Amino acid sequence: GEDVEQSLFLSVREGDSSVINCTYTDSSSTYLYWYKQEPGAGLQLLTYIFSNMDMKQDQRLTVLLNKKDKHLSLRIADTQTGDSAIYFCAEKGGGSYIPTFGRGTSLIVHP
Amino acid sequence: ETGVTQSPTHLIKTRGQQVTLRCSSQSGHNTVSWYQQALGQGPQFIFQYYREEENGRGNFPPRFSGLQFPNYSSELNVNALELDDSALYLCASSLLEGDKRTLHFGNGTRLTVT
Numbered sequence: 387g388e389d390v391e392q393s394l395f396l397s398v399r400e401g402d403s404s405v406i407n408c409t410y411t412d413s414s415s416t417y418l419y420w421y422k423q424e425p426g427a428g429l430q431l432l433t434y435i436f437s438n439m440d441m442k443q444d445q446r447l448t449v450l451l452n453k454k455d456k457h458l459s460l461r462i463a464d465t466q467t468g469d470s471a472i473y474f475c476a477e478k479g480g481g482s483y484i485p486t487f488g489r490g491t492s493l494i495v496h497p
Numbered sequence: 498e499t500g501v502t503q504s505p506t507h508l509i510k511t512r513g514q515q516v517t518l519r520c521s522s523q524s525g526h527n528t529v530s531w532y533q534q535a536l537g538q539g540p541q542f543i544f545q546y547y548r549e550e551e552n553g554r555g556n557f558p559p560r561f562s563g564l565q566f567p568n569y570s571s572e573l574n575v576n577a578l579e580l581d582d583s584a585l586y587l588c589a590s591s592l593l594e595g596d597k598r599t600l601h602f603g604n605g606t607r608l609t610v611t
Contacts, residue, residue, distance in 0.1 A: 390539075417598065428501070428587050428602030429540065474539055478598055484530070484553050485598060487539035 390488035397494045404462040406491045408475030419476040420460045470495045501603035509609045515576045518606045520588030522569040529571040532587040583610045
């Protein structure tokens with residue numbers, strides 16, 4: 387079955403870049419997603435990448451995909467305290483309508 | 498554009514009881530999915546409804562059941578509650594169109610079973 391792995395915690399200083407990593411096992415993945423969850427809230431879609439791309443940039447966010455190694459990363463430039471949240475990686479296989487989520491990475495931004 | 502809304506926001510039930518959680522989909526979306534998020538975990542897929550029929554189910558027992566109504570709102574019912582059912586229950590709506598699936602989540606219902 388599909389499996390999505392993420393490191394559980396990341397601590398950065400305000401103004402630095404944050405890089406959150408994710409690995410997945412499903413070689414038929416077509417879309418990969420990053421969601422953000424703030425305390426007491428649901429998940430908010432940040433960005434997604436199609437599997438035939440290797441990079442996508444959206445303002446402060448850069449997604450890198452290494453399909454050969456099944457590795458996805460999210461880089462947040464100029465990290466702010468408002469970026470403190472849990473970030474979930476998710477992947478969707480070609481034969482499924484259902485994205486599979488990782489356990490989430492808790493990003494802590496300190497002054 | 499109205500987002501996904503869930504009710505109630507919090508609920509406390511006793512083991513063995515039954516519970517119904519409700520969700521209103523984002524306007525224009527025809528698919529609703531339910532997820533269970535235990536503390537410190539990622540969302541686990543329960544089931545999905547498309548045009549009022551279940552068209553996908555995760556590894557959850559039959560005491561988890563659901564409905565989708567003609568207006569695309571939805572209910573999640575859980576019978577014979579167990580302590581391990583304590584979690585945040587998330588509803589997500591989407592438009593089943595093509596291969597891309599971007600889910601729009603509500604803020605969830607926090608269920609505590611004592």
